[in-house]
Amino acid sequence: MYSDEKLLPLSGLQHILYCVRQCALIHIEQQWADNFFTAKGIVMHEKVHNEKIERKKDIVIERDIYIRSHALGLVGKSDVVEFHKSGARLLPFPVEYKIGKPKEDNTDKVQLCAQCICLEEMTGCNIPRGAIFYGKTRSRLNVEFDKELRAQTTKLAGEFHELIESGVTPKPEYSKKCSNCSFNEICLPEIFGRKSTVKQYLRDIVNEETV
Numbered sequence: 001m002y003s004d005e006k007l008l009p010l011s012g013l014q015h016i017l018y019c020v021r022q023c024a025l026i027h028i029e030q031q032w033a034d035n036f037f038t039a040k041g042i043v044m045h046e047k048v049h050n051e052k053i054e055r056k057k058d059i060v061i062e063r064d065i066y067i068r069s070h071a072l073g074l075v076g077k078s079d080v081v082e083f084h085k086s087g088a089r090l091l092p093f094p095v096e097y098k099i100g101k102p103k104e105d106n107t108d109k110v111q112l113c114a115q116c117i118c119l120e121e122m123t124g125c126n127i128p129r130g131a132i133f134y135g136k137t138r139s140r141l142n143v144e145f146d147k148e149l150r151a152q153t154t155k156l157a158g159e160f161h162e163l164i165e166s167g168v169t170p171k172p173e174y175s176k177k178c179s180n181c182s183f184n185e186i187c188l189p190e191i192f193g194r195k196s197t198v199k200q201y202l203r204d205i206v207n208e209e210t211v
């Protein structure tokens with residue numbers, strides 16, 4: 001169990017799953033780089049958070065709730081938590097808002113699962129599922145919080161803590177995802193992350209220009 005002083009931002013899980021170096025740049029070196037996607041995401045979140053608490057027939061919807069888990073060592077905010085009537089109780093159902101469409105990897109699901117574990121710790125409820133709303137497809141993806149997703153989330157939270165404890169930013173590793181990464185211009189993975197040397201990279205540029 002982590003103490004209050006050791007709690008880290010829940011958003012770090014999606015960063016470490018996407019790229020360990022990106023995670024270190026944000027959470028160790030405190031750098032942040034906006035690109036079109038992150039800027040649009042912030043606007044979308046502000047829209048979500050501007051609305052008030054809603055009450056529907058069997059659902060109470062609350063926005064912008066602070067959440068934390070001492071087991072994971074994480075603290076953050078939930079975009080939306082719907083409380084669904086279940087017998088005499090209200091069962092939390094976390095909903096995360098994302099721009100774009102469902103991803104092939106688990107970055108969004110892991111973040112939602114961490115919210116689920118926080119809410120379970122805070123409320124004592126067992127939360128079986130939640131949902132992610134994607135702006136591009138204007139649709140909800142239901143997410144089951146099964147054993148595998150919970151295990152992946154817990155493992156990543158541990159790795160996130162180890163990275164922060166180490167205080168070391170790893171070197172870049174160039175891959176396809178670098179072209180969509182908001183840190184591309186800070187990180188320069190094309191130069192420092194390729195297996196070939198900087199000398200070779202510069203030689204390639206000169207060759208391309210003289211062709």
Ligand code: SF4
Binds near residue numbers: 175179184
């Ligand atoms: S540009 Fe590539 S290596 Fe650098 S932080 Fe982004 S994903 Fe990681």
